[in-house]
Amino acid sequence: MVPEKHRGLTRNDMDSFSYSSRAEHTTFLFYCNSRWLSKGNVLSRVFEFRQELYSYLNGEGYNNSEIFVDSDFVIKLAHLCNIFEKLNSLNISLQGKEIHILQLYDKIVIKKINLWKRKLTEENGKTTCFPLLKYFLGKNDLELPMSLKTIFLEHLTDHETHFMKYFPEEMKQYY
Numbered sequence: 001m002v003p004e005k006h007r008g009l010t011r012n013d014m015d016s017f018s019y020s021s022r023a024e025h026t027t028f029l030f031y032c033n034s035r036w037l038s039k040g041n042v043l044s045r046v047f048e049f050r051q052e053l054y055s056y057l058n059g060e061g062y063n064n065s066e067i068f069v070d071s072d073f074v075i076k077l078a079h080l081c082n083i084f085e086k087l088n089s090l091n092i093s094l095q096g097k098e099i100h101i102l103q104l105y106d107k108i109v110i111k112k113i114n115l116w117k118r119k120l121t122e123e124n125g126k127t128t129c130f131p132l133l134k135y136f137l138g139k140n141d142l143e144l145p146m147s148l149k150t151i152f153l154e155h156l157t158d159h160e161t162h163f164m165k166y167f168p169e170e171m172k173q174y175y
Contacts, residue, residue, distance in 0.1 A: 040084025047081050047132065050074060074136060075148055082130040083155070086112070110167060113160045117153055125149050 046053065050068045057065035067073045090109055112129075119126045125144040127134040137144060144152075 040081065040088050043077065043081045043084055044132075047074075047077050050077070071140065071142060072145065072148060075133065075142075075144070076151070078133040078136045079130060079148075079152055079155075081132050083159075085132075110160060110163050113156050113163070117156050117160075120144075120149055120153055120156075 054065050054068035057068070086109065116129045119129055127137060127144060133144075136142075
């Protein structure tokens with residue numbers, strides 16, 4: 001008698017659980033290695049499935065299932081989903097025939113990152129630039145904690161520094 005693989009069993013359990021809970025998506029893939037472009041989609045799917053994941057993992061006795069109901073974690077997850085969605089959109093807009101790097105300077109998110117940082121600091125933590133984050137905060141009647149605002153600002157500054165390496169201000173003069 002060949003023992004049934006545990007992975008297949010839990011996947012079937014998760015599929016039937018998501019079907020019975022009437023989730024929009026009925027399959028959650030257990031695959032760890034994906035391209036960065038797809039990682040945003042995986043994060044978005046985890047955000048959508050967070051309640052189902054919590055219920056399933058809690059039912060299976062996993063100690064870390066509580067993370068899916070921790071508001072700080074879910075706020076960070078929503079922020080990452082929004083950032084990846086914006087990076088995916090940027091990536092798609094940079095592709096195509098006869099596209100020259102100098103023509104694309106305005107599409108680069110350096111200006112947008114500065115706008116996002118300004119909204120988070122000057123406008124008392126406004127999250128209008130991050131729709132999923134805004135949705136979660138509004139739905140749960142939460143404010144963006146100062147500690148997370150600081151983390152998000154550091155994250156955005158890191159992105160800005162990264163993009164500045166590839167698209168320095170001096171490039172603007174050639175446009």
